[in-house]
Amino acid sequence: ELKVEQNPLFLSMQEGKNYTIYCNYSTTSDRLYWYRQDPGKSLESLFVLLSNGAVKQEGRLMASLDTKARLSTLHITAAVHDLSATYFCAVDIPSYTYAGGTSYGKLTFGQGTILTVHP
C-alpha cells in the first residue's frame, strides 16, 4: 500500500525566511502533484512533477522531484503572509490497465503541512 508522508506537519515561519517542506513516498512513482488549500476552501493545483529531477517554480515556491529517493520538496523563499495555507503533496500511480494502455489518476495524498507566516 502506497504511503505518502509530509514533514513538517506544522510550520510557523517569519516573513522573509526560507523553508522546505518534504514529501516522502513508499512506492515507485514519477508523477507527483502539489496542491494548496486555504481554510474552508477547495484544493488549488500548484505543481505537476512528471519525471526524476523535475523542478518547477512559481513565484516564491519551487518544487522538485527525486524519484530514486522517492522524495519531493517544496521550497519557500522569502515567505509572505499570503502563503499561509495547507500544502499537500499527492502521488499518482497506475490505477487501471486496458488494451490501449494504463490509466492514472488515483491520487494518494500526504497529511498536509499547515503553514503559517507571521510578521
Next chain:
Amino acid sequence: DSGVTQTPKHLITATGQRVTLRCSPRSGDLSVYWYQQSLDQGLQFLIQYYNGEERAKGNILERFSAQQFPDLHSELNLSSLELGDSALYFCASSELAGRYTDTQYFGPGTRLTVL
C-alpha cells in the same frame, strides 16, 4: 474558480439516512474523481469514472456508490449514514483518465454533517 461545480454546498442529515451529492465537471473533462476529507483520515480517494465507466476504486465503503451519467455529471450516493461519515466530499475532474498525467481540478466541496 476551477470550473467544477458541486451541489449542495452543505448537507445536514441524521444517522441512517441516504444522501446524494452531485458534481458537474469542467467543460470537456471526461474523468471525474471523488475524494473524502476528514480530520482523522485526511484526504482519501474514493472512486474514479471515465466517460461513464468506473476506472478505479479506493477505500470506498459498500454503503457508498457513484455513477457518471451520459452528460458526464456524476453523483455520489451515501446510504445508512453514520456519524463518522461527516466530512468534506470533493469532486475533481480532468480531461483524460490521467493517462498523460493531466491535472485534477477540484470543486468547492460538499460539507456533510451527520447528526
